[in-house]
Amino acid sequence: MKSLTKKAFQSKRSKDNATGYVLIAPWLIGFFLMFLIPMVISLYLSFTNYTMLNVPKWIGLKNYSRMLTDKDFWQSLKVTFSYTFILVPLRLAFALAVAMILNTKHKGLGVYRAVYYIPSIIGGSIAVSIIWKEIFGNNGVLMSLLGAFGVHQKVSVLGNPHTAIWAIISLGVWQFGSSMLIFLAALKQIPATYYEAAKIDGAGPFCIFRKITLPMITPVIFFNLVLQLINGFKVFTEGYIITDGGPMNSTLFYVLNLYRRAFTYFDMGYSCALAWILILIMGIFTAILFKTQDSWVYYEKK
């Protein structure tokens, strides 16, 4: 390899950088046009009274102060928080359990892996949401099945303000496949020597799980937790299609309320403010998780 003078090295490095920028130019342009610039515009609009049909006029913090007394805002926060903090533990628990079961060497496990993964690919779609509506809705599959066993519901799951959200939570749990695959990969990384040593010491299966498996996969639990938490706050399609805010606003998710404010009520400035508050909330939770990771996430140091 030729040895370079300092000047030649720097000019070569900047030429390499230029090549790099050119290659990622398509993504960069998309990032600026579709992401960064709209974000800045939405921040500006959140301080105006924009209705999509007028010229935005600056109103300062009025949108933000309106949230404090907006019944729908607090309801949507309550619904979204309960949804997220019930769904994420349930979903990760299922994912881990199934991953552990699949972490063996039987034949045909690849089929099961694929089958469990498919819901997470198609699950967020409108088609599946419509199917869910027909299953849990009035005169739907569930009601008819129960009726065949002599259990007559007065109101379907989707019509009862107390149970509608569980139908949507079940849709989220059903999509555990993507988390499961990540757990599976992590489980396979745990060196077999640990398990052998534990067996020699006579440890039972629960002890092994608590003392070896769980600590070793905490990085992946952390990753899944952050990802699923953020996804949980963003829930929209299911709420919009299955219940559209649900009986008595019991499934009025945050993003659904935001969408309605923007496009049905033409309250676009307020919606932008809502969007930024959501970013703030997600940021706070993510920051909390990151700050506490030192105390519970174990990274192997080489």
Add this chain to the structure above:
Amino acid sequence: MKANRLCSFVLAGVILAAGMTGCSGSGASSSGASVNSSSGDSSAATEADKSPVTLNIAWWGSQTRNTYTQKLLDMYHQKYPNISFTGTPSGYDSYEQKLSTQAAGNELPDIMQMDYTFISEFTKNGSLADLSSYVSDKTIDLSNADQSLVDSGKINGKLSAIVIAETAPTVAYNPDVLKDAGVAEPTDGWTWDDLLNDCIAIHKKTQGFGFGTTIPSNSVDWIFNYYLRQYGKSLYDSEGKTLGYSDDKYFIDFINQFKKMQDEKAEPTVDEYTQINARGKEQSLVVQGKAGFMFEWANYPTIVTSANPNLKLVTMPNNSKTIKAMYLKPSMFFSISNNSKHKKESAEFINWFLNDIEANKVINAERGVPISSTIRDEMKTSLTAQNKAEFKYIDEVSKNSSQVSPPDPAGSAEIRTKLNDEFDAVLYGKKTEKQAAADFRKESDEVLSRNS
């Protein structure tokens, strides 16, 4: 090294180019092609006649309407081969949202079907072209149309929407269901108690429903407004700054009727209705013979005629012997986008739509009764029994009605949801009627003051 860099530049260029074409291609097809991307000819009169023009036209409707409207577009294209269309039909629920998003992006279609509830908002922000010049030079010939109906499209002195057809509120009913229940068909001048008793009687006799919808629904605000009209009140005051009634007893009496119907199982629960409503107009309980009555517009029987051709119309019940609460309403309008580069061609199409007898034979009054008296007379020979009933109904209503309420003020969409929520709360037993009425008043005052 140099070849490597050249390769990477070429690769980046190819990817960029592919990305750009991909973007514009999908953008055009999904948003129905912005006006700017169609032929950039200037609109000099003679050139416009000959050079190919593509008009974007948007409307809402059922599958029946979509099919015959597409047929109309083809007919027009055959007549004037240089005019072709890109039609974007959709359902009614998200139509206004779709238009407002397009308005924000300056991408409104050339011709848009519009509803009375939102023409004022779109006029105020300058999205709609002023069509008075086209009317005065007879590009759009409205000489045979009722002047007060035409004037309903005039907002702030600007004729921003041409009314296509007229309609009136009605109670549509299934005569077969009534016959099975031994209930006499209603007549003009019946009261709300009559409606209530009929519905309960139908349920008792046939175990089906008397009333085919629930009251919380997309149309609850105009029904409640009609109820208030009987007492000389209205939902919004004349300036749209506050509610048009001060005594909450109207709210309480109104919802109590439907609560009673629900308690007697004479109307479906909100839960049952949500499921049915999602399946489209042809699946409604009245059409399917599972209920007797529903509140609708006069062209409803024509809309669902393929599913059930026997539905009949009667005026809305009226508790007052002196006040004429019924009204004629412009059923829908056509507007032209202010940014359209083909305003004259669009105006010519609207004129053809309104005044051509062949076109109206295809339309068959599905959008409402045609506004041109000449067309109405010419159609009398080819009308189906259903259409004859609709025309007759409109004729009768026009003799016995008062002025339609002014267009809804800004914020009405939110108030409609709040009204639904409060009625819901009463039907679910979560609030008393009195509490719901008071809460509704507080909420609407807040919305109206914020939007004025």
